[in-house]
Amino acid sequence: MSARDRILARIGKAHNSGIAADVDGxxxxxxxxxxxxxxxxxxxxxxxxxxxxxxxxxxxHTITEVPDLVARYLRERQLPMQGVCWPALAPYGWPAAxxxxxxxxxxxxxxxxxxxxxxxxxxxGTLMLLSGPETPATVSLLPETHVAVIESTxxxxxxxxxxxxxxxxxxALPRAVxxxxxxxxxxxxEQTVTLGAHGPYRVLIVIVG
Amino acid sequence: xxxxxxxxxxxxxxxxxxxRLQQALKKLQSRFVDSRATALAELPNFPExxxxxxxxxxxxxxxxxxxxxxxxxxxxxxxAVVHWAEDIEDANRLVVEIARRHxxxxxxxxxxxxxxxxxxxxxxxxxxxxxxETDLGEYILQLAHEPPSHIVAPVVHKxxxxxxxxxxxxxxxxxxxxxxxxxxxxxxxxxxxxxxADMGISGANFIVAETGSVLIVTNEGNGRLTTTLPxxxxxxxxxxxxxxxxxxxxxxxxxxxxxxxxxxxxxxxxILTGVRGKDEADGPEHFHIILLxxxxxxxxxxxxxxxLRCIRCGACMNHCxxxxxxxxHAYGWVYPGPMGSVLTPAFVGLENAIDLPNASTFCGACxxxxxxxxxxxxxxxxLRRRQVERHLRPRSERAALRLWSWAARHPAVYALLTRAAxxxxxxxxxxxxxxxxxxxASGWTRGRDMxxxxxxxxxxxxxxxxxx
Numbered sequence: 001m002s003a004r005d006r007i008l009a010r011i012g013k014a015h016n017s018g019i020a021a022d023v024d025g026x027x028x029x030x031x032x033x034x035x036x037x038x039x040x041x042x043x044x045x046x047x048x049x050x051x052x053x054x055x056x057x058x059x060x061h062t063i064t065e066v067p068d069l070v071a072r073y074l075r076e077r078q079l080p081m082q083g084v085c086w087p088a089l090a091p092y093g094w095p096a097a098x099x100x101x102x103x104x105x106x107x108x109x110x111x112x113x114x115x116x117x118x119x120x121x122x123x124x125g126t127l128m129l130l131s132g133p134e135t136p137a138t139v140s141l142l143p144e145t146h147v148a149v150i151e152s153t154x155x156x157x158x159x160x161x162x163x164x165x166x167x168x169x170x171x172a173l174p175r176a177v178x179x180x181x182x183x184x185x186x187x188x189x190e191q192t193v194t195l196g197a198h199g200p201y202r203v204l205i206v207i208v209g
Numbered sequence: 210x211x212x213x214x215x216x217x218x219x220x221x222x223x224x225x226x227x228x229r230l231q232q233a234l235k236k237l238q239s240r241f242v243d244s245r246a247t248a249l250a251e252l253p254n255f256p257e258x259x260x261x262x263x264x265x266x267x268x269x270x271x272x273x274x275x276x277x278x279x280x281x282x283x284x285x286x287x288x289a290v291v292h293w294a295e296d297i298e299d300a301n302r303l304v305v306e307i308a309r310r311h312x313x314x315x316x317x318x319x320x321x322x323x324x325x326x327x328x329x330x331x332x333x334x335x336x337x338x339x340x341x342e343t344d345l346g347e348y349i350l351q352l353a354h355e356p357p358s359h360i361v362a363p364v365v366h367k368x369x370x371x372x373x374x375x376x377x378x379x380x381x382x383x384x385x386x387x388x389x390x391x392x393x394x395x396x397x398x399x400x401x402x403x404x405x406a407d408m409g410i411s412g413a414n415f416i417v418a419e420t421g422s423v424l425i426v427t428n429e430g431n432g433r434l435t436t437t438l439p440x441x442x443x444x445x446x447x448x449x450x451x452x453x454x455x456x457x458x459x460x461x462x463x464x465x466x467x468x469x470x471x472x473x474x475x476x477x478x479x480i481l482t483g484v485r486g487k488d489e490a491d492g493p494e495h496f497h498i499i500l501l502x503x504x505x506x507x508x509x510x511x512x513x514x515x516x517l518r519c520i521r522c523g524a525c526m527n528h529c530x531x532x533x534x535x536x537x538h539a540y541g542w543v544y545p546g547p548m549g550s551v552l553t554p555a556f557v558g559l560e561n562a563i564d565l566p567n568a569s570t571f572c573g574a575c576x577x578x579x580x581x582x583x584x585x586x587x588x589x590x591x592l593r594r595r596q597v598e599r600h601l602r603p604r605s606e607r608a609a610l611r612l613w614s615w616a617a618r619h620p621a622v623y624a625l626l627t628r629a630a631x632x633x634x635x636x637x638x639x640x641x642x643x644x645x646x647x648x649x650a651s652g653w654t655r656g657r658d659m660x661x662x663x664x665x666x667x668x669x670x671x672x673x674x675x676x677x
Contacts, residue, residue: 002293003295007448007500008274010509011274011277014506014510015274015510021271021275023418023453026453027419032456032459032460033261033262033456033460033463034257034258034460036253036254036258036463104490105490105491108400108401108404123473124473131489131492133487133489136491137437138438138491141433141434141437142434159459159462160456163455172482173420173422173480175481175483175486175489176437177479178478178479178480179477181475181476182476183476184430184477186345186346186392186429187240188344188349188363188364189364189369189372189392190233190388191239191240194389194392196389196392196396197392198399198403198430199429199433199434199476199477200430
């Protein structure tokens with residue numbers, strides 16, 4: 001008997017019931033738990049909660065405005081104007097704004113990463129990023145500055161709504177779904193929250209539309 | 210991990226006298242207790258969410274085999290390999306086999322209490338696999354050769370000066386005592402480790418049966434780096450961590466960060482499913498998931514079954530007056546506080562940890578704050594009863610209780626003894642009418658004064674009043 005057999009046998013014996021629960025039916029139902037009430041403008045709430053969690057939040061009317069907005073942000077903070085991006089974001093005039101972006105995965109020494117986002121969760125001010133060939137996970141993780149461009153129509157109220165969107169638009173889960181809620185942080189030293197641990201030191205969220 | 214729970218009394222006494230630890234423990238109040246309250250106040254329907262969370266965990270436990278089999282099927286379909294480990298030897302052996310199969314020499318680790326159970330780091334080191342802890346707290350502990358003292362905040366027992374000392378000794382850089390500077394230093398020292406690692410080892414906060422996914426919550430980004438960069442990812446988890454659906458995970462995620470650190474959500478929540486796709490630039494080529502039993506299945510169908518609902522938030526220990534005063538190391542194993550006082554006896558044997566269920570005043574704070582409604586005081590009481598049934602209590606205690614029980618069944622003797630005690634204590638109280646020190650009960654009177662009895666027992670007083 002393998003370890004698997006022994007463990008399952010012990011569990012089965014403890015349960016004492018011959019009737020297997022309808023686990024597949026239970027899962028298919030996808031019952032949601034109680035959701036906290038969320039009223040009002042979801043985009044506004046998303047921005048407020050994200051700012052509360054130490055992201056910088058900006059708004060642009062169209063995607064063409066974004067490179068200049070980001071360039072201003074980087075210059076104000078004297079940050080490097082080179083980095084990497086998801087290929088989908090490459091064609092929007094970054095060189096004209098003074099920013100050099102390569103459409104590839106990030107390496108350990110890249111300082112700036114520009115991504116989109118599959119969705120935004122207004123409840124907590126959280127970005128939902130999906131991994132994929134066109135959306136490498138390292139771009140939002142290795143650089144010190146992460147810029148996330150999100151369309152306002154992709155901001156939903158709760159994580160549960162985001163799951164529904166994902167199932168509807170993509171079917172299966174990608175290799176990695178990352179919910180990102182601000183710059184990386186730690187409070188391991190004397191319970192003092194410090195921004196900038198192993199992930200980005202700062203996150204700029206640009207809401208478009 | 211080595212068990213020292215049998216030395217609880219001695220260790221607890223040491224910790225009470227440890228000034229540095231006492232200073233550090235003061236931070237528990239604001240950082241964990243107050244911030245949890247604030248975060249939960251944001252949820253107007255918190256009681257309903259809590260009921261739902263408890264129900265989700267209960268449902269998973271009651272159908273554990275079915276959900277684990279579904280998880281295995283889904284995970285395997287996405288290219289992960291699912292292994293089952295009966296005990297820590299199995300688990301350690303599996304990790305080494307995986308490491309050897311893939312030519313792994315360097316591994317990075319994100320925090321996992323299950324791997325502490327296994328003593329995985331030491332085992333891997335003994336077979337020549339270099340393991341680097343990447344959670345800042347765990348990294349500090351690795352430098353100090355110490356175990357964690359809290360399941361969420363592993364170095365809550367250390368001051369920044371102690372950490373600066375460790376960094377200075379090991380990093381060979383000028384000493385930094387600013388917290389931000391030390392974090393930056395750790396980032397710079399650890400990043401090359403991430404980039405050079407062949408294997409990433411993680412735990413799992415939950416595993417999702419619906420999709421065969423491993424769910425990890427972190428704040429630092431080390432969890433993401435550990436599971437994204439190396440070509441092999443090994444996730445080790447207890448079998449009880451399974452939840453049915455992504456919706457269930459979302460419900461639990463409303464309570465886990467709030468209960469643990471007062472955050473509405475942890476900085477990163479990663480749901481990992483399967484291996485790197487054909488055209489993907491990141492992610493592991495090989496994903497191994499180890500499901501560890503190590504005594505968990507033996508709790509099913511027993512009075513301790515509710516303990517399996519635990520989502521490892523740490524709220525119980527944060528609110529426990531005993532933990533708040535002695536910290537985590539005194540509990541002598543991986544899990545401290547109220548949950549540790551149930552799990553340690555359950556996993557390593559009640560006879561090796563008899564003092565733990567007794568280190569409680571049954572104030573009930575733990576049960577109040579548990580997000581999945583584990584009746585911790587009831588479980589502790591059950592373990593106390595088991596100790597007596599199994600004759601594990603010290604001979605002197607059992608003898609004293611037998612003597613008292615005999616006297617209580619013989620009222621004349623009882624009356625005589627209490628009269629003698631009342632007279633004696635009255636005498637000892639003297640003019641001051643307070644007893645500062647009672648021989649044989651110095652542990653009690655060291656911190657308390659007892660008002661001296663009047664010298665007559667209640668029954669004597671009652672009789673004399675009635676006869677008037």
